[in-house]
Amino acid sequence: MALFIAFYAGALTIFKEPISHWATPPLQHSESISLSAVPSVLGRVIKSHPEAAQRIQLNLNPETHHTQQIMWTVEGEKGGDHDVSSLRYFSAQLDEHQDLVTTEVYPATVAQFIDTLHRVVGLPVDSDPNRWIMGIFAILYTLALVSGLIILLPILVKELFAFRLGRKPKRVWLDAHNVVGVTSLPFHLIMAITAFGFAYHDLIYDAQDKLIHEGQLRQALFSSAPKPNPEQSTDPATMLSPEELLATAKEIAPSFVPYQLEYAGITTPRASVMIWGNDADAITPRAPGGFIAINPYSGEVQSTDYLPGQQPGEMIAVSSFFALHFATFGGSPIRWAYFILGLAGAWLFYTGNLLWVENRRRHSKPDGRLFNQRKDVKVMASLTVGICLGSVCGISLMLASSKWLALEAQATYLHFQWVYYLTFFATIAWSFIRGAARSLVELLYAAATLTVAIPVTSLLSIIIPSTGLWMHTDLNTLMVDIVAFIMAVGFGLLGRATYKRVYHSQIIDSVWSYRPALRSL
Structure with a gap:
């Protein structure tokens, strides 16, 4: 029953972005801020709202994505990790007199909540303990798949596509259940193994750190992170324009299509901007896409570890793990296939319980x-x-x-x-x-x-x-x-x-x- 919720909600999560757009009201018409004016506007925003300096977003196509052009979030005391329930959202724009106007906004978070249900098998909060529970289900799920296949393989080979429509309804349901289960077995194995990894990745990293890396794993993982530059400016108004940053990304990855610039720590020596986007011809490392990290003041490329099509071999291996779970490869055909397989998986668990009760x-x-x-x-x-x-x-x-x-x-x-x-x-x-x-x-x-x-x-x-x-x-x-x-x-x-x-x-x-x-x- 927990897996039914995970698969049903997970199937819908494949189209998380369209669902968010569907639930978001049309934007009130406002004058767009020109990209050349963005650095000075960000400086004004941070001056009046210092908390925005930690992380602030510039959406390149706000009308297409049904969102505000400049946004930032403030995390509540109970927030953390994947839990977004306590986030508050703010936006900034210029009025007809070019005065800065900041307001609290309420983007549709319904798709985020559906994603939470998927992550933690119906539990309300995406926390470590709830993910561990999901991991236990993933382990049992994997054992059931493997042992069930081994035990029933002789019968399944003989009767896999034997639909006995003239027999009892129970036999028809069982035949359909077996066909769906066997034909979607690779998909289910992928979901089970990757879900286990997501549930226990912190514990796995901790074990690696102690047993293999002698306490130096964090340094190895973040070796490509932006290095502080005490000599650079920390005034956002002096940052390079988004056009210049986008030109750098285009030069490195011509087929990369950006949709958002996410500025982080721009009033500190560790300033960075992550240009998020997608590449239809490459493996996408995360569900929201991939990114290239650039210094917003100097234009220096800080990291391409998460840039689709430009990742080193070891990062492609990790990204493939995510891509196989989130269907972030192969474009729309793969996404629709995952959607159908997700619904079929939910139906599989539902009919499995019906048959168990009937037996x-x-x-x-x-x-x-x-x-x-x-x-x-x-x-x-x-x-x-x-x-x-x-x-x-x-x-x-x-x-x-x-x-x-x-x-x-x-x-x-x-x-x-x-x-x-x-x-x-x-x-x-x-x-x-x-x-x-x-x-x-x-x-x-x-x-x-x-x-x-x-x-x-x-x-x-x-x-x-x-x-x-x-x-x-x-x-x-x-x-x-x-x-x-x-x-x-x-x-x-x-x-x-x-x-x-x-x-x-x-x-x-x-x-x-x-x-x-x-x-x-």
């Missing part, structure tokens, strides 16, 4: 009387329905509500947590109140309704413009609505098929059947 049912007696099914089987059935469909319903409602929350201009990470977990625990409670069979039908229809609410929310912006809602028309963002509609139809069809199975199947001694009259016998 443990107590069959009716020869005289037709029904056994009362074991309590642990009933509990597992209700948990499977509540947790799996609770995750689906929670994510769908969270996405559908994100635009409505943004109308208040204060849709924060915490709001999305409340929407998701209230829905999630409500569905679990409902699955126990109504029982696994009835709640399975009802929650599938609920998932269809909440998922179709995503494109309906966008359509309302056209039908009733006075709502203040919006609909972005670029293809990548429109695909969020299109895919949500297709998935809603899929949930609806599953709900209809499940209704027939629950209320009209000839197999009445199953946890997945419901006959009020017979239950009283």
Whole structure:
């Protein structure tokens, strides 16, 4: 069930950027700051907001990416590492009189929260202990994959593509389960191994530091980090213009397409600017892309270790590890393949639990009387329905509500947590109140309704413009609505098929059947 959440949320995370764009309202029209004026504007920002000197971003295509041109974040006391729940976001722009205007903004963090669910298998915070829990699941997952394949290999080879459609529904589900599991095995092994690495990478580094590098691992890892230059200026207004920095990046990597400049420590001797971008022809080292680090004052190239297409051999090996997990190679075809494989993986874990429960049912007696099914089987059935469909319903409602929350201009990470977990625990409670069979039908229809609410929310912006809602028309963002509609139809069809199975199947001694009259016998 934890792996269902990881795979379902992970499939959506493949398109994290379009989801963020979908949930972000159109920018209020404002005059763009010319790139030549950026150094002086950054200097003014840092003078009035010193905390921005630590890390501040210049987005090169703010309208395309539905974001502010100049932004920075302030981390709360509870923040740290991957946890972004306490971040506050600020932006800067110039008014018609060229006066600096800084405001707190509320970018759509719904995709970030979905990513957190993926990282820590449904737990609310992306912390070390929660990642360790995810790592334990990854270990068990790997053992199950390998041992299951070895044990069942003779049977799978014989019956892999033997779909027995005329047999019992359980056999059809088992056949489909086996085909999906075996054909996607390489993908699952990649996910399991890389997830283990992400969960324990700090502990692995610590062990390497003590056993191999004699306490010098940090120095080795950061040997290419920018060296302090006490003689250089620390006045941001004297920095090179973004055009000059971008020209340097273009000269080194002609096919590299930048989208953001991230300035770090620009009032210190360690000043650096990371130019983030993508290269369709190279392995991308991280999910947001890759970067080249340059000194913003001297223009000296500080590092190309994370620049796609320019990485040294050892960095390509590490980047491949990330790329295989995040689908940051091969362009759109690979991303869509990962999306489909992720959803198929979620379906695999869901059907696995359904089959496990069905295999443990107590069959009716020869005289037709029904056994009362074991309590642990009933509990597992209700948990499977509540947790799996609770995750689906929670994510769908969270996405559908994100635009409505943004109308208040204060849709924060915490709001999305409340929407998701209230829905999630409500569905679990409902699955126990109504029982696994009835709640399975009802929650599938609920998932269809909440998922179709995503494109309906966008359509309302056209039908009733006075709502203040919006609909972005670029293809990548429109695909969020299109895919949500297709998935809603899929949930609806599953709900209809499940209704027939629950209320009209000839197999009445199953946890997945419901006959009020017979239950009283």
